Amino acid sequence: MRDVSIIGIGQTPxxxxxxxxxRHLAHDAIMAALRDAGVKRPDALYIGNMLSxxxxxxxxxxxxxxxxxxxxxxxxxxIEAACGSGAAALRVxxxxxxxxxxDLVIVCGLEKMTDATxxxxxxxxxxxxxxxxxxxxxxxxxxxxxxxxxxxxxxxxVKHEEFAGFSVNAHRNGAGNPHAMFRHPISATAYxxxxxxxxxxxxxxxxxxxxxxxxxxxxxxxxxxxxxxxESSRPDVRVLASASATDRLAIHDRRDxxxxxxxxxxxxxxxxxxxxxxxxxxxxxxxxxxxxxxxLSLEATGxxxxxxxxxxxxxxxxxxxxxxxxxxSTMGGLKARGHPVGATGVYQIVELVQQLRGEAGxxxxxxxxxxxxxxxxxxxxxxxxxxxxxx
Amino acid sequence: MRDVSIIGIGQTPxxxxxxxxxRHLAHDAIMAALRDAGVKRPDALYIGNMLSxxxxxxxxxxxxxxxxxxxxxxxxxxIEAACGSGAAALRVxxxxxxxxxxDLVIVCGLEKMTDATxxxxxxxxxxxxxxxxxxxxxxxxxxxxxxxxxxxxxxxxVKHEEFAGFSVNAHRNGAGNPHAMFRHPISATAYxxxxxxxxxxxxxxxxxxxxxxxxxxxxxxxxxxxxxxxESSRPDVRVLASASATDRLAIHDRRDxxxxxxxxxxxxxxxxxxxxxxxxxxxxxxxxxxxxxxxLSLEATGxxxxxxxxxxxxxxxxxxxxxxxxxxSTMGGLKARGHPVGATGVYQIVELVQQLRGEAGxxxxxxxxxxxxxxxxxxxxxxxxxxxxxx
Numbered sequence: 100m101r102d103v104s105i106i107g108i109g110q111t112p113x114x115x116x117x118x119x120x121x122r123h124l125a126h127d128a129i130m131a132a133l134r135d136a137g138v139k140r141p142d143a144l145y146i147g148n149m150l151s152x153x154x155x156x157x158x159x160x161x162x163x164x165x166x167x168x169x170x171x172x173x174x175x176x177x178i179e180a181a182c183g184s185g186a187a188a189l190r191v192x193x194x195x196x197x198x199x200x201x202d203l204v205i206v207c208g209l210e211k212m213t214d215a216t217x218x219x220x221x222x223x224x225x226x227x228x229x230x231x232x233x234x235x236x237x238x239x240x241x242x243x244x245x246x247x248x249x250x251x252x253x254x255x256x257v258k259h260e261e262f263a264g265f266s267v268n269a270h271r272n273g274a275g276n277p278h279a280m281f282r283h284p285i286s287a288t289a290y291x292x293x294x295x296x297x298x299x300x301x302x303x304x305x306x307x308x309x310x311x312x313x314x315x316x317x318x319x320x321x322x323x324x325x326x327x328x329x330e331s332s333r334p335d336v337r338v339l340a341s342a343s344a345t346d347r348l349a350i351h352d353r354r355d356x357x358x359x360x361x362x363x364x365x366x367x368x369x370x371x372x373x374x375x376x377x378x379x380x381x382x383x384x385x386x387x388x389x390x391x392x393x394x395l396s397l398e399a400t401g402x403x404x405x406x407x408x409x410x411x412x413x414x415x416x417x418x419x420x421x422x423x424x425x426x427x428s429t430m431g432g433l434k435a436r437g438h439p440v441g442a443t444g445v446y447q448i449v450e451l452v453q454q455l456r457g458e459a460g461x462x463x464x465x466x467x468x469x470x471x472x473x474x475x476x477x478x479x480x481x482x483x484x485x486x487x488x489x490x
Numbered sequence: 491m492r493d494v495s496i497i498g499i500g501q502t503p504x505x506x507x508x509x510x511x512x513r514h515l516a517h518d519a520i521m522a523a524l525r526d527a528g529v530k531r532p533d534a535l536y537i538g539n540m541l542s543x544x545x546x547x548x549x550x551x552x553x554x555x556x557x558x559x560x561x562x563x564x565x566x567x568x569i570e571a572a573c574g575s576g577a578a579a580l581r582v583x584x585x586x587x588x589x590x591x592x593d594l595v596i597v598c599g600l601e602k603m604t605d606a607t608x609x610x611x612x613x614x615x616x617x618x619x620x621x622x623x624x625x626x627x628x629x630x631x632x633x634x635x636x637x638x639x640x641x642x643x644x645x646x647x648v649k650h651e652e653f654a655g656f657s658v659n660a661h662r663n664g665a666g667n668p669h670a671m672f673r674h675p676i677s678a679t680a681y682x683x684x685x686x687x688x689x690x691x692x693x694x695x696x697x698x699x700x701x702x703x704x705x706x707x708x709x710x711x712x713x714x715x716x717x718x719x720x721e722s723s724r725p726d727v728r729v730l731a732s733a734s735a736t737d738r739l740a741i742h743d744r745r746d747x748x749x750x751x752x753x754x755x756x757x758x759x760x761x762x763x764x765x766x767x768x769x770x771x772x773x774x775x776x777x778x779x780x781x782x783x784x785x786l787s788l789e790a791t792g793x794x795x796x797x798x799x800x801x802x803x804x805x806x807x808x809x810x811x812x813x814x815x816x817x818x819s820t821m822g823g824l825k826a827r828g829h830p831v832g833a834t835g836v837y838q839i840v841e842l843v844q845q846l847r848g849e850a851g852x853x854x855x856x857x858x859x860x861x862x863x864x865x866x867x868x869x870x871x872x873x874x875x876x877x878x879x880x881x
Contacts, residue, residue, distance in 0.1 A: 100590050120622065152543045156609075156625070158617040159572040162736040162752075162871035166743065172755060174734045176571040176578045176872065181550040187567045191582055198589015199491050217609070218547075226549040231511065234547070343565045345553040352557065361553075364563060480553035481567065 107136025107316030113437035128312035147188030148441035154215035181227035183476030185444025186483030208445030245297035248391035255406035264412030273435025280437035306438035313445040340486035342368035361482040362399035386475040444474030498527025498707030504828030519703035538579030539832035545606035572618035574867030576835025577874030599836030636688035639782035646797035655803030664826025671828035697829035704836040731877035733759035753790035835865030
């Protein structure tokens with residue numbers, strides 16, 4: 100297998116983008132990535148998306164997007180793994196380049212959650228859970244996460260306010276990211292006072308409903324100078340690990356609902372592929388769709404013992420801040436940058452590349468050389484872990 | 491890249507399967523394929539599906555199915571390319587094995603179109619077309635194909651009854667396939683008299699709405715004897731070519747609406763990969779969702795000149811019959827076996843493997859050694875072509 104590098108990145112701002120349709124969002128992100136890479140005609144396009152069918156009554160995004168960006172003819176299709184769809188598309192793109200099938204590949208994460216002409220967005224998101232055994236009982240996706248958070252608080256004697264630092268850190272970083280949906284810092288007090296959504300999850304525990312697209316250009320790391328390899332002067336960022344795993348879909352079927360087994364499995368595979376340990380990482384873009392998921396992710400990936408992930412949020416998240424021990428959500432995370440579900444996994448990679456290139460502006464993590472991104476589908480049923488490094 | 495073989499196949503009967511949910515259909519097909527291959531624990535599962543979100547309000551099929559078949563933990567996600575989703579999943583499975591990422595992979599095509607709890611099935615199928623430029627004007631998917639058929643009849647001076655042989659042949663073959671939805675032959679007279687759906691497409695031009703799942707087990711062709719390589723005594727069937735291409739999504743954007751450019755491109759790529767010419771093929775499983783698509787497919791893949799594809803249907807399809815010059819739809823095709831959209835591409839491959847192994851029963855094509863399957867998404871916007879051969 101060939102080593103794979105990310106030679107271009109692009110993203111749209113995240114927000115309620117009423118004047119942009121699915122094809123326009125994808126276009127804007129992909130064109131930015133092609134310009135960034137200095138390439139024009141890739142061989143294939145893999146799109147991560149969860150909700151286009153349910154919300155826009157549009158499937159078949161492969162030719163929709165390939166056509167609109169002037170690349171009809173190339174291989175193009177959609178990959179779906181709920182909120183993990185973006186990283187799932189990267190898995191396929193990585194396979195195609197690593198295996199020697201294609202030399203230049205576009206990976207695009209794409210989601211439009213506002214302006215839904217089909218079903219409503221909450222019903223759409225519930226499709227990530229088990230329809231016949233969870234959703235049929237009236238559980239929404241937020242409610243499932245609320246059950247996890249309540250259980251965590253009960254098992255480990257944790258108070259709700261102890262999670263504040265995750266959201267405070269995310270908003271602190273979102274404030275410095277021009278593409279973030281929320282660009283205002285929040286205080287721990289604002290966190291405590293936020294409106295309740297599904298007890299104990301309040302508005303500041305939860306990532307927003309929004310639109311956005313992000314894109315990557317992949318190429319072999321050792322690609323010579325055939326004129327198609329990219330003319331950018333930016334440093335390549337190498338994919339050291341690309342791993343995934345699944346868990347039981349319904350939470351009640353899991354041996355231990357508070358342990359994200361798929362996050363554990365996929366991060367262990369990724370550490371082995373990259374030959375690194377958690378302590379080697381300079382930053383970690385984790386899947387903070389809800390603040391409980393930050394705590395559980397830190398435990399499953401080996402940064403904290405069971406029940407101690409929440410301790411990383413102490414002191415307004417000082418340990419997870421840009422200058423802390425392990426910077427997380429460095430461009431705002433799902434909470435403040437926003438969580439356009441099928442696009443999120445690609446946004447995480449785009450932001451990791453920004454950090455590793457030293458292009459993260461005021462949000463730059465100093466001496467960032469090695470970083471990890473973890474994208475989660477559903478309440479942990481599918482997890483993708485990627486580790487990237489500068490050459 | 492490694493050569494890839496199909497070492498196991500499985501399928502459910504196609505029909506209105508009211509007592510089977512998505513997970514049960516996938517289970518039945520995959521378990522049959524695992525038994526057929528003599529293997530137990532594959533490394534990954536790729537699912538082709540189009541409509542689970544819209545019709546069953548269930549996305550995230552990767553862990554849903556992996557969990558239900560007792561393989562939670564493995565990599566698993568869904569691939570969507572409208573009615574081409576099944577072959578798209580095979581593309582990903584092929585990549586994974588050819589590139590050396592996985593050694594044993596399940597590819598499953600899965601669709602449940604009856605018993606829809608979400609939107610209605612006709613609205614779901616229209617998601618394969620361009621929502622903002624085609625569907626918004628009231629076009630259903632059948633209507634789009636009706637426009638193509640009418641245009642073909644006008645351009646080439648063809649009468650509707652000249653297409654009869656495609657449906658007569660499909661039903662003749664469906665009668666001998668125990669998994670087919672329609673197991674009765676039809677006459678050309680019955681074709682002419684069938685109820686109109688969207689003029690000129692009548693009930694006998696059109697594949698049915700139905701449920702079904704089919705599965706494949708892929709492995710490296712040269713896989714030694716590590717105990718995981720399959721203990722089946724059945725002959726391997728090798729994948730000689732796996733190719734895809736896209737066209738403009740909306741028909742009005744195409745240079746020539748009667749030429750399936752993506753079918754042309756992907757079959758040319760496939761011929762080059764397999765180093766074969768159309769005349770070398772012993773059979774061709776084409777995408778006869780509507781009888782007009784049979785004619786257009788034969789033209790785009792090099793079997794007929796423009797406007798002459800319909801001639802293959804003459805004399806009750808004698809040239810395309812099992813003992814004809816080029817057998818097509820040998821197990822009933824989409825028309826008579828049925829077209830559970832996201833599953834169809836995998837059914838085509840399962841049937842091709844049956845023929846190449848000599849296990850097609852009364853439908854056996856004599857001396858079948860080399861065959862092609864072509865799976866089409868939308869009205870030709872995504873096309874996948876696979877060529878298989880016995881060792």
